[in-house]
Amino acid sequence: MVKIAIIGSSGGVAKEVIDVLLATKKHELLLLTRQDTPTTAPTPGTTKIQADYTSVPRLTQILTGVHTILSFIAVTNDPESTIQKNLIDAAIAAGVKRFAPSEWASAGLEQMPWYAYKAETRRYLAEVNREKKILEYTLFQPGLFLNAWTHPYQSAKHVPSIEFPIDFLNRRAILIEGSEDHRFTITTVQDIAHVVARAIDFEGEWPVVGGIRGRTISIEETIALGERIRAPDAPFAIETLSPSDLKAGKITTSWAPRFEHPSIPPEQVEVFSAIILAGVLSAISAGDYESSDEWNRLLPDYEFTQPEEFLAEAWRGKP
Secondary structure (H helix, E strand, C coil), X not given: CCEEEEECCCCHHHHHHHHHHHHHCCCEEEEEECCCCCCCCCCCCEXXXXXXXXXXXXXXXXXXXXXXXXXCCCCCXXXXXXXXXXXXXXXXXXXXXXXXXXXXXXXXXXXXXXXXXXXXXXXXXXXXXXXXXCCEECEEECCEEHHHHHCCCCXXXXXXXXXXXXXXXXXXXXXXXCCCCCEEEEECXXXXXXXXXXXXXXXCCCCCEEECCCEEEEHHHHHHHHHHHHCCCCCXXXXXXXXXXXXXXXXXXXXXXXXXCCCCCHHHHHHHHHHHHHHHHHHHHHCCCCCCCHHHHHCCCCCCCCHHHHHHHHHCCCC
C-alpha cells in the first residue's frame, strides 16, 4: 500500500483512474483540486484537499509522505507549465518517489500548440534528472481515446464523448489530402486506467517514455471499420483539406467537429475548435499520435480492448 496524490482530481480521466485504484483497495488517495472541497463525507480511502499550486512550501507540506503523484491538470493557458514545475519542485522536496505529469495523449507535440505546457514539463523533468536521477517519472502516452468514436454516446463513466474528424454517428470523415495510410494509436479510457493502476504496483523502474498501445491503426482502416459497423452498404462521406489550408486556418469542409473541454471558455469554443481540428489532423499526419509500447511490454499479461469489439458493442442498436 502506498499513498498516491492525484492532481486535478475533478477531471474525467482522473476520475476513471481513481475508480480503478479504489477498486483495488490497496492504496490511500490524496485528491488535490483547485475547487472548493465538499462538506460531505469523503469516499473511503480518499482525502480531498483544496490546493494552492502557486506555493511550493505548501505543496511540499501536503505531499510529504506521498509515494506517487499522478497529474491530470490541464493548463493550456500556462505554456511555461508553472503549476507542474511547482509540483515537481515540491515532490522532490517532499521525497516523493514517482511522478507522472499530465500527458495522457500524444507522443509528439509539435503540431498542437495548446500542449506547450506538456513540452515544457518534459524539458523540465529531463533537466531535473540531467546529472543524476532525482525523481522517477513516466510519460503516459496512450494516443487517442477510442471512446471518441462512440460520440454522442458516452462510453466511459466519467470522460464525456467528444466530436472527432472521423464521425461514426453521421458516417463521415475529414482528412488531410493523401493521409489515408497515416497511422495513430487508439486506446480505451478504461484500459488507460487499468494500466496506470498496474503501473503503481510495478516493482521495476518506470520508463521515461511510457507508451500505452491499445491498437495502432491507419485512417483508411478506421474508416473501413466504421463502414462495417455503421454503414455496411454505404461508404463514409469523405472530405479533405490541403496542408496549406490547414496551415492558413482555412476550414473549407461542409462540417467541422466542435471540441468542448472544461479548460476552454465557452465563448472561445468556436475559435479553438478550428485550431484543434487543424492541429489534430496535422498531428495524425505527422505520426505524433503513434504511441510506443513500453507499458505493453512491461505488463505482458494485460489484454487490451480491441476497437472492433468495443465499437460493435457500443453501437449495437444505435440509430
